[in-house]
Amino acid sequence: MDAAIKSQSAAIHSPFCSSIIALLGPEHVRPASPADAVSGVRPKLVVDPGTEKELAEVLRLSNEAGLAVIPRGGGTKLRWGNPPSRADLILSTARLDEIIEHAWADLTVTVQAGCTIQRLQETLAQHGQRLALDPLWPEKTTVGGVLSTNDSGGLRLRFGALRDLIIGVTIALPDGTLASSGGKVVKNVAGYDLPKLVTGALGTLGVITRAVFRLHPLPRNTVSLSIPTSHVDETQRFVHAVQDSKLAHAALQSRFSGETQPISDILFEGTEVGLAAQETQLRNLSGLPSLSKTASVWTARQDLWGFSDPESTAIAKVTILPSNLARMIELFERTANASQLRWRALIYATGIGWLRLEGAVEPLHRALGLLRRELEGQGGSLVLLHRPQKMPEFDAWGNAGDSLPLQRAVKQRLDPKSTLNPGRFGGGI
Amino acid sequence: MPDTADSRVSGEGLVDAHILQELRSIVGERGLISSPEGLHTYECDGLTNFRVMPRAVLLPTSTEQVQAIVRLCHREKIPFVARGSGTGLSGGALPVENGLVISLARMNHILEVDFLNARVIVEPGVINLDVTGRVQPQEYFYAPDPSSQSVCSIGGNVAENSGGAHCLKYGFTTTHVLGLEVVLPDGSLVHLGGKTLDTPGYDLAGVFVGSEGTLGIATKVILRIVKRPECIRTLLAAFPSTNEAGAAVSGIIAAGMLPAAIEMMDNLAIQAAEAAVHANYPNCGGLLLVELDGPSAEVEALMTHVNEICLSNGAWEIRVAQSDAERALVWKGRKAAFAAMGRISPNYIVQDGVIPRTALPQVMSEIARLSQETGLRVANVFHAGDGNLHPLVLYDRRIPGQEKAAEALSFKILELCIAAGGSITGEHGVGEEKKKMMSKMFAEPDLDTMQRVRCAFDPLQLSNPTKVFPTTRLCGEKPGEYVPHPLESAGIAERF
Numbered sequence: 001m002d003a004a005i006k007s008q009s010a011a012i013h014s015p016f017c018s019s020i021i022a023l024l025g026p027e028h029v030r031p032a033s034p035a036d037a038v039s040g041v042r043p044k045l046v047v048d049p050g051t052e053k054e055l056a057e058v059l060r061l062s063n064e065a066g067l068a069v070i071p072r073g074g075g076t077k078l079r080w081g082n083p084p085s086r087a088d089l090i091l092s093t094a095r096l097d098e099i100i101e102h103a104w105a106d107l108t109v110t111v112q113a114g115c116t117i118q119r120l121q122e123t124l125a126q127h128g129q130r131l132a133l134d135p136l137w138p139e140k141t142t143v144g145g146v147l148s149t150n151d152s153g154g155l156r157l158r159f160g161a162l163r164d165l166i167i168g169v170t171i172a173l174p175d176g177t178l179a180s181s182g183g184k185v186v187k188n189v190a191g192y193d194l195p196k197l198v199t200g201a202l203g204t205l206g207v208i209t210r211a212v213f214r215l216h217p218l219p220r221n222t223v224s225l226s227i228p229t230s231h232v233d234e235t236q237r238f239v240h241a242v243q244d245s246k247l248a249h250a251a252l253q254s255r256f257s258g259e260t261q262p263i264s265d266i267l268f269e270g271t272e273v274g275l276a277a278q279e280t281q282l283r284n285l286s287g288l289p290s291l292s293k294t295a296s297v298w299t300a301r302q303d304l305w306g307f308s309d310p311e312s313t314a315i316a317k318v319t320i321l322p323s324n325l326a327r328m329i330e331l332f333e334r335t336a337n338a339s340q341l342r343w344r345a346l347i348y349a350t351g352i353g354w355l356r357l358e359g360a361v362e363p364l365h366r367a368l369g370l371l372r373r374e375l376e377g378q379g380g381s382l383v384l385l386h387r388p389q390k391m392p393e394f395d396a397w398g399n400a401g402d403s404l405p406l407q408r409a410v411k412q413r414l415d416p417k418s419t420l421n422p423g424r425f426g427g428g429i
Numbered sequence: 430m431p432d433t434a435d436s437r438v439s440g441e442g443l444v445d446a447h448i449l450q451e452l453r454s455i456v457g458e459r460g461l462i463s464s465p466e467g468l469h470t471y472e473c474d475g476l477t478n479f480r481v482m483p484r485a486v487l488l489p490t491s492t493e494q495v496q497a498i499v500r501l502c503h504r505e506k507i508p509f510v511a512r513g514s515g516t517g518l519s520g521g522a523l524p525v526e527n528g529l530v531i532s533l534a535r536m537n538h539i540l541e542v543d544f545l546n547a548r549v550i551v552e553p554g555v556i557n558l559d560v561t562g563r564v565q566p567q568e569y570f571y572a573p574d575p576s577s578q579s580v581c582s583i584g585g586n587v588a589e590n591s592g593g594a595h596c597l598k599y600g601f602t603t604t605h606v607l608g609l610e611v612v613l614p615d616g617s618l619v620h621l622g623g624k625t626l627d628t629p630g631y632d633l634a635g636v637f638v639g640s641e642g643t644l645g646i647a648t649k650v651i652l653r654i655v656k657r658p659e660c661i662r663t664l665l666a667a668f669p670s671t672n673e674a675g676a677a678v679s680g681i682i683a684a685g686m687l688p689a690a691i692e693m694m695d696n697l698a699i700q701a702a703e704a705a706v707h708a709n710y711p712n713c714g715g716l717l718l719v720e721l722d723g724p725s726a727e728v729e730a731l732m733t734h735v736n737e738i739c740l741s742n743g744a745w746e747i748r749v750a751q752s753d754a755e756r757a758l759v760w761k762g763r764k765a766a767f768a769a770m771g772r773i774s775p776n777y778i779v780q781d782g783v784i785p786r787t788a789l790p791q792v793m794s795e796i797a798r799l800s801q802e803t804g805l806r807v808a809n810v811f812h813a814g815d816g817n818l819h820p821l822v823l824y825d826r827r828i829p830g831q832e833k834a835a836e837a838l839s840f841k842i843l844e845l846c847i848a849a850g851g852s853i854t855g856e857h858g859v860g861e862e863k864k865k866m867m868s869k870m871f872a873e874p875d876l877d878t879m880q881r882v883r884c885a886f887d888p889l890q891l892s893n894p895t896k897v898f899p900t901t902r903l904c905g906e907k908p909g910e911y912v913p914h915p916l917e918s919a920g921i922a923e924r925f
Contacts, residue, residue: 189855
């Protein structure tokens with residue numbers, strides 16, 4: 001019996017494990033398999049609580065036993081963040097998948113963390129509504145996972161990010177507390193806004209067990225138009241012209257690569273007569289090149305993950321000021337060419353974008369470091385989401401800024417023993 | 430560490446002559462007010478029935494001065510309260526006895542206007558409407574529009590997460606604040622968020638906005654500005670009662686529209702607004718004001734639809750403002766509604782409860798019943814699109830007992846809001862006034878978790894220490910176990 005299997009076996013027979021089995025039943029506790037590893041770190045147990053109280057109790061027992069807990073929803077973004085410094089338990093939210101209340105007349109929904117985005121959207125659509133969010137892999141990704149990673153797509157331009165859509169949250173803290181903040185009404189300033197605190201916290205402060213969202217109506221009609229530009233300067237001028245116009249577009253993205261011309265895509269939603277008028281207006285924007293109706297351009301972000309070799313690919317989320325668009329794209333191109341890397345980038349009009357680099361591990365590492373310095377120097381950031389396992393160490397988050405001591409203090413107050421996702425967040429949190 | 434609740438308010442941390450001298454050396458003679466007559470202005474904010482005399486008021490002109498003051502407070506354990514324009518309606522800027530008030534009124538510069546990125550950077554004392562004033566020539570505006578926007582400050586808006594009529598579509602202050610420079614309660618300076626979105630790390634800017642001055646003092650604010658829509662249409666519809674008007678609101682929402690604003694007034698509120706500003710409102714039981722904005726073709730198409738929905742729900746008169754002047758007059762009546770109560774009643778209390786929109790008829794009839802029982806008139810002005818009620822309880826302070834009765838009635842209305850699944854405050858904040866209601870809305874572990882976050886920012890609890898929470902929590906304490914909320918145990922409310 002090798003050491004790893006021995007340790008798995010010891011874990012499942014420990015007094016801790018007995019108490020978890022007594023709580024959840026043996027069918028919801030199993031030894032972890034290699035497929036459960038998180039960035040190469042293999043936990044010992046996978047635990048699958050059926051209620052929020054059970055989840056909080058598992059967390060409390062783990063915390064007491066000094067074990068490290070990795071919360072997991074659909075498991076689609078487990079490689080995001082740094083590798084955990086410790087991992088003992090995978091705490092799955094898969095069974096917490098209930099849509100508790102779709103108050104359609106009030107345009108809100110209360111949903112448990114383990115519900116997938118796709119199932120949520122299907123339910124909301126029965127009343128002509130949606131969560132106005134286009135995250136990655138909606139068929140697998142869960143409410144809790146999407147919140148913890150703050151994953152948003154092109155619709156953010158019009159409808160805001162998760163921070164603007166979430167109105168209430170319940171979290172389980174490592175000491176077993178189940179705490180709620182916010183509520184079920186859109187407008188509410190009673191108490192601190194903890195829904196925002198846990199959004200994007202990568203599960204390092206508490207485990208989200210349920211959330212309440214404000215909803216939007218499904219669009220009556222949509223139209224997508226694509227506009228090629230000959231040069232990044234022209235792309236930037238176009239994006240700014242649209243942003244500075246009175247068009248009411250729902251999304252605006254630009255796609256760049258070493259091989260093709262830049263292309264911008266714009267999405268309109270509304271009544272038929274309204275869409276026709278907007279299209280005419282867009283065509284009339286001065287200095288505008290040709291444009292054509294398109295479909296299926298809004299999966300461009302997810303398509304970045306359609307790479308052939310994970311071991312020679314890095315994907316980063318980048319943030320820039322929209323006024324730096326052309327400069328930053330030129331920087332990506334220059335840096336990639338100098339290191340003989342292939343590159344693709346997708347930048348939303350909000351200044352949030354995704355960059356994919358492909359090539360040998362060493363030049364990848366070098367290029368990422370250089371790009372991060374440049375982006376941070378311009379007030380932006382580079383957060384690494386996918387990296388080759390063999391790439392030298394590279395902090396996923398970058399400069400945590402002068403608020404790092406405060407961030408650590410918040411972590412210390414909510415998770416003093418660093419039970420949740422230790423080491424995966426920025427600044428060593 | 431002597432961080433007991435008592436030391437925060439009295440006992441330790443007294444401001445003596447030496448301290449006053451040290452403060453004077455930071456802000457200069459003009460930046461310090463300590464005479465009783467000078468302090469009088471600062472003993473309350475917009476909630477005038479709570480008054481506390483501060484020991485001194487400071488008027489810093491720079492971040493460095495704010496830091497120096499706060500460092501001194503930290504060293505001497507002197508509680509302080511930041512203040513903007515003092516228009517808050519929940520007592521958030523009410524001084525702490527023997528503490529300092531730090532007024533940001535002199536830090537009122539717009540530091541940067543960046544149209545390419547639609548950002549404006551301001552000092553906290555800048556007046557809300559002045560931001561729009563500055564960017565209007567390029568046809569941008571700053572979206573959050575509290576009724577007090579011509580006098581209230583951005584710093585105050587940040588503290589309260591202020592809303593306004595148009596937040597139904599555009600969101601609240603928190604939606605439009607991208608970054609903050611904050612002096613923490615120990616005097617250190619941090620930058621939260623930034624000019625770009627999604628800065629790595631926890632969303633502490635999101636936590637800070639709406640924390641009512643309990644987590645520190647914002648000294649710079651990065652705002653997002655919005656391009657003016659091509660077309661704005663405002664419709665007034667007169668209904669027999671608020672029930673029919675409420676049904677029309679539900680109809681508009683169910684039809685998949687998101688207006689820029691939907692406001693409702695009942696007959697008493699209409700009478701008051703008419704008396705005050707002659708907005709030429711129809712005299713009816715329930716008045717609806719619906720504003721749509723966006724591209725012209727879209728707005729015109731949807732306006733026709735809104736018109737039909739109002740008619741089919743019993744509107745007997747519908748008017749569409751035909752000019753900017755008419756539109757301005759329509760809004761003037763609405764925005765003056767609170768102050769207009771002075772025309773029909775010597776005194777009033779305004780509340781700020783929120784309910785799920787669908788609970789409106791039931792809550793309205795409960796309010797009417799309570800009004801009848803107590804003999805106190807209640808005027809109602811709502812942000813109907815998002816269920817934010819502003820019941821105005823009218824009373825006469827000169828009649829013994831009536832003020833107490835009015836207060837009790839206004840809190841009963843908040844209890845109705847909680848029972849309906851809503852909130853005790855949609856935009857005015859908890860402040861001093863409603864902190865006792867917090868334990869009716871939240872369970873102990875909920876409040877305790879919030880307080881743990883507060884302890885991370887302000888372990889000595891010097892920054893506006895007595896507001897928001899019903900009880901203070903010592904930051905050394907171990908958190909308690911989960912205890913079910915009384916409403917939850919009774920099956921009345923879920924975990925929200």
